[in-house]
Amino acid sequence: MWFNIHPESPIPIFEQIVSQVIFNIAAGGLAAGDLIPSVRDLGRELTVHPNTVAKAFGELERLGVVTARRGRGMEVTPDAAKICHLQRRERVGKRIREALREAVSSGLSAEEIRRLVEEETGRSNGRRRE
């Protein structure tokens, strides 16, 4: 389904789960009222301990994305879409910001940095204003 976990990544597994759920809701894959997979199901599917999944779900609940329905599952909240849109932008933006700040502080020329960025995104459309 919609999970792509990298156990060898320096980013903790539970953190990866959090992000992917957020991204999935933001992209419209899950709507308010839906139940996300249970800790045991998801744990089995990702070959991860249910406790690890539960840790991710706890974080999602803290963010207000889901609410625990004891005995039923984790339900996507009405505000989830809005929250996830913000979260997605914030998380992605932070990563990009850090990478670009490091690039600038490394002494690389703006030209070089722009080239590196273009290598990844350049295909999608032509040219930005300058």
Next chain:
Amino acid sequence: MWFNIHPESPIPIFEQIVSQVIFNIAAGGLAAGDLIPSVRDLGRELTVHPNTVAKAFGELERLGVVTARRGRGMEVTPDAAKICHLQRRERVGKRIREALREAVSSGLSAEEIRRLVEEETGRSNGRRRE
């Protein structure tokens, strides 16, 4: 001087030291034959343990950027400039690549991603801070 360490960062301190030395040499701040600050001096200045600095120096030696001169210090190698230029591009490129890949997989539109990038690089158009 030329170090800017963030102890709270998820990136280990020794790794930050490695990068900053590489960036500094790549930018021409240190030339072949120069001695970089000693583990104790640098440790005192950054308020980290000399061993942490030594770990960073060991990595730099493994990369061929410096050679240990027992009893004297760590000396910048003749090839350091070339190696550091490559390393800088590789390290910066990797960070940018990862950030942009995550951005794409999050479902953000190419438009949005471009906007986020512009927010960081837009100001330095045609001109680099230095």
Next chain:
DNA sequence: CTTAGCGTACTAGAAGCGTGTGACACTCCG
């Protein structure tokens, strides 16, 4: 030779992560 500074090696502590186990309260359905 003595001394001070250098890098190095070994060891120990601390923190984070993932796993494992067991138990509990709740809800749904037969």
Next chain:
DNA sequence: CGGAGTGTCACACGCTTCTAGTACGCTAAG
């Protein structure tokens, strides 16, 4: 009611990584 499924909690264990503490051997200068 009873069983199966759900989230939750507490505890412990092993593992890895990072950092700190300490001591040692080397080199250059006096």
